[in-house]
Amino acid sequence: MISRTMQEQVKNSSIIRAMFEEGKRLAAIYGTENVYDFSLGNPSVESPAEVKKAILEVVNEEDAISIHGYMNNSGYEDVRAAIAKSINDKFSTSFTHNNIVMTVGAAGGLNVVFKTLLNPQDEVITFAPFFGEYRSYVKNYEGKLVVVAPNTVDFQPNLEELKDKITLNTKAVIINSPNNPTGVIYSEATIIKLSEILKEKQKEFGIEIYLISDEPYRELAYDHAEVPYLTKYYENTIVGYSFSKSLSLPGERIGYLVIPNQVTDHEDVIAAANIATRILGFVNAPSLFQRVIAKCLDAKVDLATYNRNRELLYNGLLSYGYECIKPEGAFYMFVKTPIEDDVEFCNLAKKKNILVVPGTSFSCPGYIRIAYCVAYETIEKALPGFKALIEEL
Numbered sequence: 001m002i003s004r005t006m007q008e009q010v011k012n013s014s015i016i017r018a019m020f021e022e023g024k025r026l027a028a029i030y031g032t033e034n035v036y037d038f039s040l041g042n043p044s045v046e047s048p049a050e051v052k053k054a055i056l057e058v059v060n061e062e063d064a065i066s067i068h069g070y071m072n073n074s075g076y077e078d079v080r081a082a083i084a085k086s087i088n089d090k091f092s093t094s095f096t097h098n099n100i101v102m103t104v105g106a107a108g109g110l111n112v113v114f115k116t117l118l119n120p121q122d123e124v125i126t127f128a129p130f131f132g133e134y135r136s137y138v139k140n141y142e143g144k145l146v147v148v149a150p151n152t153v154d155f156q157p158n159l160e161e162l163k164d165k166i167t168l169n170t171k172a173v174i175i176n177s178p179n180n181p182t183g184v185i186y187s188e189a190t191i192i193k194l195s196e197i198l199k200e201k202q203k204e205f206g207i208e209i210y211l212i213s214d215e216p217y218r219e220l221a222y223d224h225a226e227v228p229y230l231t232k233y234y235e236n237t238i239v240g241y242s243f244s245k246s247l248s249l250p251g252e253r254i255g256y257l258v259i260p261n262q263v264t265d266h267e268d269v270i271a272a273a274n275i276a277t278r279i280l281g282f283v284n285a286p287s288l289f290q291r292v293i294a295k296c297l298d299a300k301v302d303l304a305t306y307n308r309n310r311e312l313l314y315n316g317l318l319s320y321g322y323e324c325i326k327p328e329g330a331f332y333m334f335v336k337t338p339i340e341d342d343v344e345f346c347n348l349a350k351k352k353n354i355l356v357v358p359g360t361s362f363s364c365p366g367y368i369r370i371a372y373c374v375a376y377e378t379i380e381k382a383l384p385g386f387k388a389l390i391e392e393l
């Protein structure tokens with residue numbers, strides 16, 4: 001009796017989630033400590049101490065009726081003002097609370113953006129490898145996701161192919177940097193070139209192309225790497241931010257959109273995003289956590305822990321002969337499989353109790369994604385298995 005679209009969704013249900021379930025099954029047989037689950041991007045570093053302090057402060061000191069109540073669908077005005085100020089201080093922008101819409105994580109924010117922008121058959125372009133959920137988010141609003149093939153040399157987006165893929169039906173381009181699954185940060189040179197192409201194509205076709213920057217990993221950048229702030233390069237940019245990874249709060253579902261005044265029809269876009277938040281059934285982003293994150297905008301998770309994992313895994317895999325780009329951000333490593341069939345490689349890894357996700361899930365076969373947001377000891381114990389795998393193949 002379920003709808004045809006949901007029948008399809010259930011059939012194709014995320015391979016990543018399936019891996020997570022497989023991990024639980026193997027853990028029940030072999031014990032949790034003997035299963036090396038690198039399948040899910042669930043933060044392994046605790047939220048900073050400021051978060052717990054802020055929760056207690058809000059609960060103990062603020063008015064209970066107010067903190068648990070409904071508010072403007074875009075979120076509390078003072079929280080949005082604090083976020084705007086924090087962005088302005090960091091990136092020399094000039095946003096106000098009007099430019100900020102609080103969302104139910106990045107996922108909620110992207111759904112609000114697509115609901116706001118897409119007519120049926122509108123095209124949204126993205127670059128492989130990409131977060132597979134984009135397919136569902138675009139399809140939710142009858143849009144069409146157009147995929148640009150991966151550039152496996154350095155995993156910067158393939159901009160020549162982008163030029164060919166832009167048509168009269170292009171409504172948006174979505175990028176994600178630092179990237180899931182590669183950990184690559186799109187360089188400033190890339191962003192400048194991308195912006196130029198979009199400006200040219202807007203003129204050539206007489207259309208508006210929105211650039212959506214999906215940035216849940218913005219704060220997870222190693223070695224002080226710069227992550228360019230896209231609104232400064234291209235006027236039609238909408239930013240989707242999330243505290244899921246930056247403050248290790250994925251279950252709390254809190255994030256925001258930035259819709260600058262420079263965006264075409266910005267007043268309509270902001271009004272539509274506000275209504276989309278309501279009618280998609282979110283109503284508003286979680287109220288308690290809006291108040292909490294407003295007190296934690298300068299707090300940081302312990303990046304050194306992820307960095308230690310990155311170094312151990314990267315150096316280990318390289319020494320065994322694996323090929324991989326060293327991630328500059330996020331907590332994923334995208335590794336070339338020693339055999340062509342990445343799904344088969346994942347099955348072989350499973351036999352050594354190692355759970356990783358095939359690149360096919362990110363539209364980039366021939367690779368695996370290793371989520372290294374795990375205990376350091378998990379990597380130490382899994383490395384001999386990775387070594388045996390490449391030796392046996």
Ligand code: PLP
Pocket residue numbers: 041104105106107108131176180214216242243244250254255
């Ligand atoms: N976008 C990307 C690239 C992601 O990797 C994720 C989660 O892993 C999301 C969006 C969704 O994040 P959130 O938990 O904030 O909804």
